[in-house]
Amino acid sequence: MGFAKVPHQVPTRDGVSPSCVVVPGPHWPDCLSFLAERIPAVPKTDWQQRMAQGDVVTAQNQPVPPDAPCTPGMRLYYWREVPFEHEVPFPVGIVHQCEHLVVADKPHFLPISxxxxxxxxxxxxxxxxxxxxxxxxxxxxxxxxxxxLVAFxxxxxxxxxxxRLFAERQxxxxxxxxxPVRPELNLPLRCHTRLEESPHFMAMHTVPGEPNADTLIELLRTFIGPNGHPLGHYRLHPHTGRKHQLRAQMxxxxxxxxxxxxxxxxxPEPPVTQAPDFSKPLQLLASQLAFQDPFTHQRRHFVSQRPLPSCPGLLDDIE
Known part of the structure; x- marks a missing residue:
């Protein structure tokens, strides 16, 4: 499937930018037949209804009827839909907004895109x-x-x-x-490991070889958790950006x-019909971002307003 950048004349709808699919050749009698075969996850009857409602358009934002001729190179734009979504019951924060940047304070459970x-x-x-x-x-x-924190x-x-600032680790x-707490660990420490995809979907694991993941780990304090066991409040400074780096190294x-x-x-992932357990968020927070702005030449320093620990009962210090 070919995808292309969305031109400005195709607008977002309710915050969702349109997706684009390009007709690769003269193999379909009409646009409805092309979409039904090219994107079979959407039933043909649904495509027909979307097109009748004007929800499939050209690059000039003109509606495409189901029987429109399908020509090679033609770009069709549509807005993705899912049967239903579980609402994430936490607000999105904005810690900075200007003509250059928006820095959001993302809640747990919310994907970025x-x-x-x-x-x-x-x-x-x-x-x-x-x-x-x-x-x-x-x-x-x-x-x-x-x-x-996530910067846009x-x-x-x-x-x-x-x-480029992020790619070049600036x-x-x-x-x-x-x-958990391991008293035998000599903290703070630099964790240098080699992370690669594991045979299990999504997970990373540590393997022998040249390190490709580097994190400084500090223990800030310890306290009693809800199960009566000691837990640690850690500060993590990643110097590289591997997938799941902090989770896998910890x-x-x-x-x-x-x-x-x-x-x-x-x-296992819960079924689509079942909402995540919002009462048990992963205890990981992207708390600070800092860099030299290439346009204002100011030193930017942003701090999350979402403190950890965020689980009830985790505030009883033992130190």
């Missing part, structure tokens, strides 16, 4: 609706389960320069986490994060 079963319940769509800015693009990513560019012409990131050290559904043991 539309994908799979998530469309409206995503940070990007919610931010577009909150700010009215259709040109927002995330400059980096954190896991769906992780809360905290406002101006398309500035996007590459901001993305952004200082700080995370906070809740995990697990490698015998410090799996509280409420982690992947480490140390993968737990």
């Amino acid at each position: 539309p994908k799979g079963r998530h469309v409206q319940q995503t940070l990007l769509v919610k931010l577009k609706r909150l700010t009215g800015i259709d040109t927002l693009v995330p400059l980096h990513r954190i896991d769906l389960e992780t809360a905290g 560019s406002v101006q398309p012409s500035e996007r590459a320069a901001y993305q 952004v200082r990131k700080v995370y906070e986490a809740i995990a 697990n490698h050290l015998g410090l799996p994060l509280l409420n982690d559904r992947i480490y140390p043991v993968m737990r």
